[in-house]
Amino acid sequence: MTPPPRMDPDALLQVEDLSVRFRSDTGVVSALNGVTLAVRPGETVALVGESGSGKSVTSLAIMRLTPSPPGCEVGGRVWLRGTDGRPVDLLALPGEAMRKVRGDRIAMIFQEPMTSLNPVLTIGEQIAEAIAVHRGTSRASAWNAAGELLELVGIPEPRARLATYPHHLSGGMRQRVMIAIALSCDPALLIADEPTTALDVTVQAQILDLLRRLQKRTGMAVIFITHNLGVVAEIADRVMVMYAGRIVEEAAMRTLFQAPRMPYTVKLMRSVPRLQIGGERVALEAIPGSVPDPTNLPPGCAFAPRCSHAMEGTCDVVGPDLEEVQPGHFVRCVRWRELAGGTAR
Amino acid sequence: MAVAADITPRESPKRRARNRALARFVRHRLALFGLGAIIVLVLLCAVGPYLWPYNDLRIDISHRFAVPFMSAHILGADALGRDLFARLMIAGRVSLTVGFAAMAISTVIGTLVGTVAGYFGGAVGSMLMRFVDAVLCFPSIFLLLALAAFVQPNLFTITLVIAATAWMEVARVVEAQIRSLRERDFALAARVLGASDAHIMFRELLPNAIAPIVVASTLNVARAILLEAYVSFLGYGIQPPTPSWGNMLNNAQEYLATAPWLALLPGLFIILAVTGFNFVGDGLRDALDPRLDIT
Numbered sequence: 001m002t003p004p005p006r007m008d009p010d011a012l013l014q015v016e017d018l019s020v021r022f023r024s025d026t027g028v029v030s031a032l033n034g035v036t037l038a039v040r041p042g043e044t045v046a047l048v049g050e051s052g053s054g055k056s057v058t059s060l061a062i063m064r065l066t067p068s069p070p071g072c073e074v075g076g077r078v079w080l081r082g083t084d085g086r087p088v089d090l091l092a093l094p095g096e097a098m099r100k101v102r103g104d105r106i107a108m109i110f111q112e113p114m115t116s117l118n119p120v121l122t123i124g125e126q127i128a129e130a131i132a133v134h135r136g137t138s139r140a141s142a143w144n145a146a147g148e149l150l151e152l153v154g155i156p157e158p159r160a161r162l163a164t165y166p167h168h169l170s171g172g173m174r175q176r177v178m179i180a181i182a183l184s185c186d187p188a189l190l191i192a193d194e195p196t197t198a199l200d201v202t203v204q205a206q207i208l209d210l211l212r213r214l215q216k217r218t219g220m221a222v223i224f225i226t227h228n229l230g231v232v233a234e235i236a237d238r239v240m241v242m243y244a245g246r247i248v249e250e251a252a253m254r255t256l257f258q259a260p261r262m263p264y265t266v267k268l269m270r271s272v273p274r275l276q277i278g279g280e281r282v283a284l285e286a287i288p289g290s291v292p293d294p295t296n297l298p299p300g301c302a303f304a305p306r307c308s309h310a311m312e313g314t315c316d317v318v319g320p321d322l323e324e325v326q327p328g329h330f331v332r333c334v335r336w337r338e339l340a341g342g343t344a345r
Numbered sequence: 346m347a348v349a350a351d352i353t354p355r356e357s358p359k360r361r362a363r364n365r366a367l368a369r370f371v372r373h374r375l376a377l378f379g380l381g382a383i384i385v386l387v388l389l390c391a392v393g394p395y396l397w398p399y400n401d402l403r404i405d406i407s408h409r410f411a412v413p414f415m416s417a418h419i420l421g422a423d424a425l426g427r428d429l430f431a432r433l434m435i436a437g438r439v440s441l442t443v444g445f446a447a448m449a450i451s452t453v454i455g456t457l458v459g460t461v462a463g464y465f466g467g468a469v470g471s472m473l474m475r476f477v478d479a480v481l482c483f484p485s486i487f488l489l490l491a492l493a494a495f496v497q498p499n500l501f502t503i504t505l506v507i508a509a510t511a512w513m514e515v516a517r518v519v520e521a522q523i524r525s526l527r528e529r530d531f532a533l534a535a536r537v538l539g540a541s542d543a544h545i546m547f548r549e550l551l552p553n554a555i556a557p558i559v560v561a562s563t564l565n566v567a568r569a570i571l572l573e574a575y576v577s578f579l580g581y582g583i584q585p586p587t588p589s590w591g592n593m594l595n596n597a598q599e600y601l602a603t604a605p606w607l608a609l610l611p612g613l614f615i616i617l618a619v620t621g622f623n624f625v626g627d628g629l630r631d632a633l634d635p636r637l638d639i640t
Contacts, residue, residue, distance in 0.1 A: 102538060108537040118535075
């Protein structure tokens with residue numbers, strides 16, 4: 001797939017051929033190998049994959065928060081539609097201009113709400129700070145806005161909570177505060193990097209529900225990074241499955257769950273424990289082997305060594321391209337046509 | 346609809362945490378003693394001279410070498426008949442001023458250097474910290490004497506010179522703190538929000554490093570008082586007739602056999618001040634150590 005020369009008119013964010021390489025003592029680590037994706041305003045795109053598949057690196061590269069050049073090289077383009085509707089290449093933006101984009105146009109929340117808040121500043125100070133950084137409003141009005149944000153994310157007694165410190169709050173409450181901070185400047189895009197992973201299930205559901213409501217209200221787009229397919233089914237419009245720094249399958253959420261094409265996606269879905277009592281207990285399938293060493297990726301398909309459908313002489317030689325199964329559904333597998341015949345399931 | 350069941354109202358744990366630190370400090374007997382000694386000394390030196398009938402510079406030959414507790418000169422008088430208590434109090438002003446001012450200057454310099462070095466790391470950090478190491482390599486007393494030989498000794502220059510030899514410890518402590526703090530998630534979270542480097546350094550990270558800075562600063566006051574006494578004793582510091590504990594010791598040398606109190610009393614004051622600050626520093630170190638908060 002050749003990168004489109006100009007930005008898709010519908011897209012808010014368009015990532016073209018993004019690659020990230022880290023230099024380490026043991027060699028060059030190819031963390032991302034040509035990731036291309038687009039996010040439209042108001043939609044939720046889930047990035048799914050195992051640890052080390054490049055989900056978080058993608059988000060950090062979009063935010064330009066990867067380490068500086070000698071140790072890390074970033075290639076490709078990241079187009080973001082500016083407030084004036086004109087696309088801007090974030091990777092070419094000067095540092096100061098990029099700093100203004102962060103938190104303002106693109107916000108981000110993290111996996112660990114326990115450590116993402118500064119322990120010595122009050123909740124109110126941290127939210128007000130975020131507003132002041134971009135809006136330069138007065139302390140009093142920033143404080144007021146902070147109270148409203150806490151109310152918006154469903155924290156009881158929001159005004160009273162402003163003066164409390166992070167260690168007073170539970171994990172779920174802290175994640176709400178993180179979301180409030182992320183929303184403080186009304187971003188067009190929210191990158192949520194495993195925001196529910198560290199929370200227990202009931203709180204997970206509350207946070208997902210909150211994110212969905214806030215998205216409906218603000219119309220922001222969300223890139224949701226997770227390894228939890230249950231969460232994906234809950235929140236995503238479109239899903240991109242990543243493996244070894246590449247997108248291996250991309251589809252609308254329903255399509256992906258009903259008819260996954262990439263053997264990796266299929267295996268991933270079978271390795272999710274199911275909630276069921278009675279009937280036959282389906283054996284949980286683990287994917288054999290582990291993610292390939294990113295300093296030494298296999299020459300062909302990166303998944304070939306672990307794939308039960310891998311064909312010698314084909315899969316381990318040629319790296320497959322992303323092919324279109326049907327409009328909006330892409331898969332990176334040489335054998336998807338054969339496997340679609342039924343053998344893949 | 347706000348779903349918010351995962352919170353329980355609690356009474357302010359921040360206050361409790363602060364009280365715990367206070368309780369630990371109070372339990373530290375020596376720290377309390379040190380604090381008491383410092384308060385008494387500061388009050389004595391600040392207010393005492395106004396209440397005491399004798400002037401520190403008035404020469405009264407008839408009371409030369411007055412023995413302590415034997416006359417109106419409670420703590421005796423020196424070779425020129427000047428009242429020793431008055432001189433000790435005025436000298437205390439000088440010594441304590443030098444101590445606090447040098448501490449303030451060295452803390453500011455050390456914190457700045459340490460924060461910048463710790464935050465940026467890499468070439469900038471290495472250069473700054475190797476410079477710190479280089480300055481630390483000089484025996485500070487010789488550095489002090491060399492510097493003091495070049496400048497006109499007075500309260501201001503002596504303070505600067507002492508501060509110039511005392512900021513490295515703070516820089517090291519702060520650098521180590523900031524270097525570990527900047528890897529924490531909340532530092533990344535601040536960057537994601539578009540905060541500038543200066544903002545992250547001074548608003549986000551530095552407040553987390555306050556406790557060790559306070560401890561190092563307290564110990565620095567003691568060090569500065571001691572250093573001032575050194576240089577003054579050696580004649581490069583505060584110049585007579587202005588008394589300082591150090592130059593009073595210097596003057597007392599000749600009379601060590603005949604009037605030992607002239608040496609003993611300033612020495613006692615120095616010991617009191619220095620150990621006082623050291624005990625308070627130790628007490629603060631224990632009290633502010635967050636690892637002890639696990640109860």
